[in-house]
Amino acid sequence: MALTVVGSIAFHAVKTPFGERERMLGGAATHFSLAASFFTEVRPVGPVGDDFGAEQFELLEARGIKTDDIERVPGGQSFFWRGHYDFDLNVAHTDDTQLGVFGEFEPKLSDAARAADTLFLANIQPDLQRQVRAQCTAARFSGLDSMNLWIDTAKDSLLAAIAEVDCLIVNDAEIRQLTGESNLARAARAVMEHGPRAVVAKQGEYGAALFTGEGFFALPGFPLDDVRDPTGAGDSFAGGFLGYLDGCDGELDEANLRRAMGYGTVLASFNVENFGTERVAQLTREEIDERFATLHEMTQFEPLPVR
């Protein structure tokens, strides 16, 4: 099985109450790829500049990630984001965004990237998402992330992109904003009537909820004593979720979707334990499976009412 992801491959400067980094590897496709790499072969698609060098390629390749579709633009600068978090780690404050080579990005996928069984369209301009979707004709399952910016500025394009994927994976506030429906269950159903057969509502520290035609499933965020940097948690969730689905070789049924929610939750929790990619780049599959088992233990109960 193989997974293609298109999205930002970037450098980040991040400050939280627990520390800061002036320049580190980041970006949605980066976090997604690292998380998914524990389950399947991943191929990130996106442009980088001259500043993206051997060190960054090696970090990805050490996890078995296929970097052929990372397009190095001569003379360009990689996407750069500077942000900070205060007491409430659920809210990111953006201090600077420099699109760099991402401003001129026109996705041209290799044959290998086009042949992916699973596709993730990370949060980029929805017309670009559609261009990539159109090239990946073999995908048996596709997911899409977005953000309030595109709901505000490119809603028609975004709705067209959503109609072409199997699963929308966004923050719950964005599902409400997109549909104009405050009730999340109704909002998710409105999205599904538009095309996707599944909707994942990411809820930050509260976890994530899955809506499908068969019903509803939810998991809490994995409780952690130390959250150092929440940047990339949502993309790590999506990487664990779609990575597991691509790698499991099974049916895309409710049971596998629920397990995928578990792996998404686990990967997101590791991501936030340290800055940027620092924790996930050092992670092992054994640590993932151990935390998955703990998450399972934390969420199960026996329905044996005494009277």
Place this chain on the structure above:
Amino acid sequence: MALTVVGSIAFHAVKTPFGERERMLGGAATHFSLAASFFTEVRPVGPVGDDFGAEQFELLEARGIKTDDIERVPGGQSFFWRGHYDFDLNVAHTDDTQLGVFGEFEPKLSDAARAADTLFLANIQPDLQRQVRAQCTAARFSGLDSMNLWIDTAKDSLLAAIAEVDCLIVNDAEIRQLTGESNLARAARAVMEHGPRAVVAKQGEYGAALFTGEGFFALPGFPLDDVRDPTGAGDSFAGGFLGYLDGCDGELDEANLRRAMGYGTVLASFNVENFGTERVAQLTREEIDERFATLHEMTQFEPLPVR
């Protein structure tokens, strides 16, 4: 088994985007008692005025609730609250509060109320909570709710009250405010170091989390297409939670605490389906058990990773 609850027995005026009621039965002890009445014998303690009449007593007694400890103060007016909710049903806006007979309340419990196996101190001034706690010497399990007002104005009293109960049941933001600790897992542990052996963090539509010495457990809010009035959801949760624990005749172990979280979630979900007590007053145990089974189905997954 028997359960005593002290707290407000009130009239409410509530307006939400889905309707309004100019005067209806409400109050923390009311919502709690109705929810708990499906599991055990409940005895609410609190003052009411002349305006609290046969209709209100009958509604409670129809559910088997023991009303002997509801103190009718001649010439007094019952506690009254007027509030409204906008698009975001998680935020209550208070328009008017009239303490009425609650301003002079001095809890004097009957022998039957003092003999309760389980005690719930709903959200009232913490010195009053302590007076009641001191009278209920037989309780094998006790819970306490509070609010930001008492953290701001009577923190020492509140901490003393918390130290005397087995379980704190409050909103997650209040656990953070009380402890000055933004990380919820650490904040819950700080509370437990202070006395309680369990902490329940209510999280509105996101559900609730349970912290104990043994670990962590969480359930999502039950997904509903129609939420008409969230008032009393937290007290209905506490009523389902403590009512089940009192009624189950079992050990107060992790398995029963988790089932209790399930019943709390279910009662809270019924509460918000209609205004005030309208839904829970009409509820049946069969409907509760059916929704409990659905909640179980919505939260379980099989940990069988394919590779």
